[in-house]
Amino acid sequence: MAYILQNGRGILGDRELNVDVRIEGGRIAALGDHLPVGPTDEVLDCTGKVVTPGLVDLHVHLRDPGETEKETISTGTMAAAHGGFTTVGAMPNVVPVPDDADGIAAIRGRNCREGHVRVYQYASITRNRTAGQLVDFEAVAQAGAFAVSNDGSGVQDAATMYAAMRGAAQAGLPLAAHVEDDGLKNGGILNAGLRAKELGVPGVYHVVETAQLARDLALAQATGVHYHVCHVSTATSVDLIRRAKAAGVNVTAEVTPHHLLLTDSMIPDGPEAVNYKMNPPLRTERDRQALIAGLLDGTIDCIATDHAPHTAAEKARGLVDAPNGIVGSETAFSTLYTHFVRGKDARFTLAQLVHWMSSAPAAAFNLPVGQLLPGAPADLAVFDTEHEAVINADDFYSKGHNSPFVGWHVYGATVATIVAGKVVYIKEGVQS
The missing domain is CATH 2.30.40.10 (Urease, subunit C, domain 1)
Known part of the structure; x- marks a missing residue:
């Protein structure tokens, strides 16, 4: 049959x-x-x-184990399926962090049993994700981790990142970086600009992202690691990645639907503002246009949702105290298709959008999915x-x-x- x-x-x-x-x-x-x-x-x-290849999302937060009031492997992967995604990459900011071979084996087993789509599992870069001690890259690779990331936190120490890149390269693992210099953030909540001032909250300057990105691109060039930039948000970051690619650095990059569609000027007054709070924050129209241009010229390789569920109670804490992040698995394709393929701002073809959401992320991480071809899954x-x-x-x-x-x-x-x-x-x- x-x-x-x-x-x-x-x-x-x-x-x-x-x-x-x-x-x-x-x-x-x-x-x-x-x-x-x-x-x-x-x-x-x-x-x-x-009819398209199943969509591929390199960046989701399933919150399981540890925060199952926010999401579970079952609900998160069903949300992915509801959005047309057949493959997701699960970030390691769960409790306990999958930072050794046993942890990777355990969470991969659960992903397989409880997931409704294919789940590729990240290991962390450092033990417990925020410590300075590196994971055993060879061991987590052999246990089935497909990449490493400390997403949610930037690796603050350059020596640690340099050693991590060398270890990941030797193990054949892509290293996906959340680029954020904590020393420059100064309690920032929204993009530093007029809207942050109007709402009375501290601003996050572009340099928080770009300073660490510049450091990492230099280290990636020195080590030869496959370096992947998570949720690029600024025009300067796009320019840095473009120059690094031209110089032969093995770098790939992703952009989220919300950074393509929204700017900080769109953040409303009142309680709904918390649903526009994410990390990195929504930026300016100039940044948004640079991200679009980066996709079109190949500087940015793919689209990833950064699906980040939180409870209603957490988001009700208000703009300063609410956690960063929005859900995205179930809205990504339709919002992007409507705005960029069908809408007044149409600049993408349907084939381009599907490519950036299926075959491109699969190719970036060498995954055997994302193709509508005879013999393919x-x-x-x-x-x-x-x-x-x-x-x-x-x-x-x-x-x-x-x-x-x-x-x-x-x-x-x-x-x-x-x-x-x-x-x-x-x-x-x-x-x-």
Whole structure:
């Protein structure tokens, strides 16, 4: 028996083609026009829908173990599936931190048993994520970590980062960096500028990000490590990465949907402001335009959500005391598609957007996913790009509802998500 997606508009690399997809044994068995259907085959009619490779997100926070009131492996990966993601990279800022072989093995086992999509697991760079002692890079690699990161915290000591890069390079692990110089932050809450002053909170200057990024790019050039920059937010950072790539540094970079779509000037008054608080903060329109340009010219390699769920009680603490972060898995594709492919600010093709959210992140970390090709894993997403929907937090599968996009009118809602040939999400009312 096969599962056949029929009459969809398939995104195959830079092409859009009317295509049927035949799935057998967890893999894509065939692509073609009007593929034959056997008497026992199941069919999903994708007429008027877009069929893409399953989306790949290199940057999510599942909060499990340790903070399961915010998210669990099950809810976080179901949220990913609801957004069309079939593969996610889980950051290590959980409790206990997966900083040794046993910790990686344990959390990978749970990811496999409890996850609804493919979960690749980061190990931390340092023991307990914030200490100065490095992890055993060879050991965590052998236990199955696909990369290392201290996301949520920058590595403050240059000697520690230099040694970490050497160790990660020797173990063949990408090092994904949260670039933030704590000594320059000075209690900053929002981007340093007019809106921070209006709201009466300390500002975060660009140099908090760019000073550490410049240091790291020099160290990456010296060590040859695959250095990946998380959630790039400033125009200067884009320029630094562009120059580093031109100089031959092995650097890749990601940008979030919220930094592409929002600026600090959009932060509202009142309690909703907390849903615009994240780290790094929303920047200026000049920065936003530089991030868009960086995607278009290849300086920034891919889009990643930085999905960061928090409880309503935590976000109710107010702008100064509420934690940083917003949920993003369930809104990323639709908001970006609506604004940049379909909307007045349309500058991306659908094929480009799909590339930055599937094959590009997979290629950056050499993951065997993100392709809509015969023989590839049957990881696919189906989107409705013709009918408008309204983002409603009550529809989220994530435990977190902390999003500035609630209430937005969008196109590109997920119709179905398939992982290894199994339908893990299908929109209510859709027949298969």
